[in-house]
Amino acid sequence: MSKEAPKGIKAGHSRRAFLRVLAAFTAFASAWKVALFSDQAAAQANLSGLPLPDEPVESTLKRLFSNRPFQSGDGKIKLELPLIAEDGGNVAISVDTNLPVSGVTRANHMYIIADKNRLPMLAKFSFTPESGKAFIATSIRLATTTDVRAIVEMSDGTLYAVSKNVRVTISGCDLPPQS
Amino acid sequence: MAEVGRVSIRLPSAIKQGDVIRVRTLVIHPMELVQRDKQGKILPKNYHFIRTMTVNYGGKEVMRAETTQAVSQNPLFTFPLKVDRPGKLTVTFSDTMGKTYEGAAEIKFS
Missing domain, CATH: 2.60.40.2470 (SoxY domain)
Structure with a gap:
């Protein structure tokens, strides 16, 4: 038990770290995807005939x-x-x-x-x-x-x-x- | 509209070297208008209209235009050109369906 406890904590640490990395990666990926998508959307809206919203x-x-x-x-x-x-x-x-x-x-x-x-x-x-x-x-x-x-x-x-x-x-x- | 994309170019009858001439160009195109439903919402679809016009004179780009749906059907453009050498004048239109239409004329001095 006492032998396994540090191992468990260690495992917990690594899981936490892993989750943190995963979360960061997901956030980065989604941000990148959003950026890419909005760029693409803008380019598409510029070059294609998709309607743009009304503008004063x-x-x-x-x-x-x-x-x-x-x-x-x-x-x-x-x-x-x-x-x-x-x-x-x-x-x-x-x-x-x-x-x-x-x-x-x-x-x-x-x-x-x-x-x-x-x-x-x-x-x-x-x-x-x-x-x-x-x-x-x-x-x-x-x-x-x-x-x-x-x-x-x-x-x-x-x-x-x-x-x-x-x-x-x-x-x-x-x-x-x-x- | 079988002849969508026909481009015709009119030049003045007599051109002298160094003149600034007015070139008239016409393209047959529907320049589709935006459609709305009964609530006034715009129908999202790819509308068919001309986005750009580029003018090349002797292989060099001399003028460019960005157009929208607010340009009339079968639009006619008149633009200036300084003629200092004989050469080929091409006008290229590209629309939202990815098609390009080109018209050409030869600049000669009389």
Whole structure:
């Protein structure tokens, strides 16, 4: 008995140590798995068409520009949109700028943001010196009457923004609900 | 929609070396909209829409765009290009089903 007691304690110790190691390992593995999974999920959400949750425009701006202040782009960016869009599913937009795309401070990215869409960031365009000019024209979908912003991000981090209000008669984003 | 993925590129009729031209490109694509049930909940599935557009000119990437479902069906993009050498212009679209669609045009000086 007295001979076995230390052995038992020893066994207890080793079991405790083993359990501790096991617990640590499990925690590490699950943390790693979670990290991996969330990374994967993010990558999948980025590349696949899985729907993202609705987002207010403030969090979009925070996510993209992390609360950097906007400077007025009047005279630098010309945003052309119809005053009234009869079909929200096809609204012509053109953004023309006289900002340089080459040199030290150049226009890198252009964002089109509609404040009241489900996901406010509609499109992002990246320019290189070979573009010669920062300009884009395309057609977008608007959910409802909203402000549309065109934001140009310069290579030094300066943000120029202009916005324009568009009245939308028929929403371009709503499908009849599925039964 | 048998011709999903057809890409057409329009260039100006006369191009001079050193010009900044406007290239128009159209892709036939449904750009599927998000669907909701009667409670307004989004149906989780892989929606079919274009994620990226890349423009290559003479083998070099000159422009890139990230698009979402908020770009219209059969989208038309007009983008600038500084033409300083003859070369092949390719526009590649990739969508959420892992497919890529490519259109090409030759830049020549008149």
